[in-house]
Amino acid sequence: MTEAAGPRVVVVGAGPAGIRAAEALVAGGLVPIVIDEGERAGGQIYRRPPQGFTRPPEALYGSEAAKAVALHQTFDALAAAGRLVHHPRSSVIAITAERLQALDGMGSRWISYDRLILATGAMDRVMPVPGWENAGVYGLGAMQIALKAQGAALGRRIVLAGSGPLLTLLAVQLLKAGGQVAAVLDTAPMRQQLRGFSGLSARPLFALRGLMMRRSLGRLYHAGVQLDRVEADERGPAAVLWRDEAGRSQRTACDAVGLGWHLRAETRLADLAGCDFTYEETWRQWLPKADAMGRAGRSVYLAGDGFRILGADGAEVAGRLAAAACLQDLGFPVPDMAADKRRLARLNRFARGVAAAFPWPAETAVGLPDETMVCRCEGVTAGELRRTVDFGGGEVNRVKSLGRAGMGRCQGRYCELAAAEIVAGSAGHGCAAAAGRLRGQAPVRPALIGALIQDAAADG
Structure with a gap:
């Protein structure tokens, strides 16, 4: 389609933050360009299966099914009506001088922008464990993607280890799908988890739902463990060696292992876009700086887990706020965002509670x-x-x-x-x-030389 005249705003990422940002930009009178690595909008948390997949949303997303479907329908309707430009299966690999380089199956293209909203999300935060380099050891997120996108459990007898809400959620999802989970090993002691209670109380129903999931795991769940080693042979993992909270050695046989300690923000593009960073002790990682609306510097706005790890609900709110800041800076009228700011503050308290309850084991x-x-x-x-x-x-x-x-x-x-x-x-x-932190450099994703020298389009 031909883009409407006016400021060119590019949104990178079509998860909850990117979708809500695009929706707000459209409501403000713009036709945003949305670039996403997925074939269909939804992001990792609401990743969609291929067309014709028969499992219902309730089986894929559980209690979040209604939210997922609403986001999918919102984006699809805007794209079908030509109110946004969607570049699926495209990776932004470089940013320079208010232009970004996007790589897709046709080659690379340079896209200029007047404003850029980065909604790049997050990925598994993984702690090395002796033996984790063997085939058959995955991130928790990878296991969840396989389950959502293909209905596949990556293993016949699975051990999940690490800490954070995804550890429990994935275990429940695998069990509901008919997978066999041998053990759920949480490195956070129960006394540590209780320290996050005041923050978790900011979303009591959400916290209660997590506790009910935890209870459903019964004796599969173990808190305060120490992971010693992943035993493996030529076929992959054979067992996980660990110590329980009392220090007793345990061995759990398995043929697949999932590891993850909550999330780490995906910040490489924010780095290339010139954002400043600060070390956040709460999450024990470097995160880009921005104001409460997501303004992170000249022409750049941040939203979602690539900015602050607040989960899917927080990403939706942050996406709207970043779009509102963008519209405001361009001179467009914007609605009162006070309610979203208050909600984001509450979600931030909850996220800090999660970080306190399930810390990164430095x-x-x-x-x-x-x-x-x-x-x-x-x-x-x-x-x-x-x-x-x-x-x-x-x-x-x-x-x-x-x-x-x-x-x-x-x-x-x-x-x-x-x-x-x-x-x-x-x-x-x-x-x-x-x-310090590793400096970002282009290309931020592996790229074939042939694709880099073959221009898919001159601009956009």
Whole structure:
């Protein structure tokens, strides 16, 4: 379709934040361009299966089915009416001088913008465990995507380990789908989980629903565990060795393992767009700076889990706020956003409660055995990281240049947080923030050289 005259606003990401941002922009009189890696809008949390998939939304999204369907229908209706431009199955791999480079099956295209809303979401936050580099060990998010998109359980006897709401949710989803879950191993002790109660009380019904899910797992669920090793053979995982809260050694046989400690924000594009960052102790990761509406600098706005990890409901609110800020800065009238600001503050209290209840186990990273693989892309162990610190200094980019940790296909998305803890501990910093953060660089996704030199379109 031909775009309407007026400011060109690009939204990157078509999850809850991106969909609500696009909806608000359309309501304000614009025709936004929405770029998304998925074939159909919905994001990871509300990922849609292929056309013709027979499982109903209730089976895919549980209690969130109505929200998921409403988002899907909203976006599809706007796209069908030509009120937005949708580029599916497209990855933004570079941003420079108010232009972004998007890669799709036809090659790459450069798209200019007057305003940019980044709704890039989040991904699994994974802690290395000895043996996790073996085939058959997945992120919790990957297991959930396979279940939603294809109705497939990645394993016949599965151990789920880590901490955070997704750990319980995925276990329940797998069991409802007929999967066999051998154990759910939560590294957060019960006493730690209780520390988040005041924050979790900001959404009592949501918290109660989580407790009911937890109760339904019965003896499968174990809190306060320590993960020792994933045993594997030529066929993949054979067992997880762990210690219970009393320190007793346990061995649970399995043929697949899912790991995840809540989420880490996807911030590479925010980095390329020139956003400033700050280390957030609550989430123990670097996050981009923005005001309450999502303004993050000249022409750039942030929304969703790529900005603050507030979950799907928070992403919807943040998407509307970012779009309102964008419209306001362009001189368009906007509705009163006071109610959304209050709701976002309440969701933020809840998210901080989740972070307090299910913390990132930084001390575990610092104490990983030397032989533990930390960077799976480049095959760098914890011991090699520590030796690099000894002669290279306690800064993660220096360690990367000397020892290659974080230099592989994922650009440190899986290893950076644990590596920073190891570097900080080895250098005696006391806090991972002192080790710095890996600098983002284009392309932020692996790209074929042929696709980069083949222009799909000149602009847009």
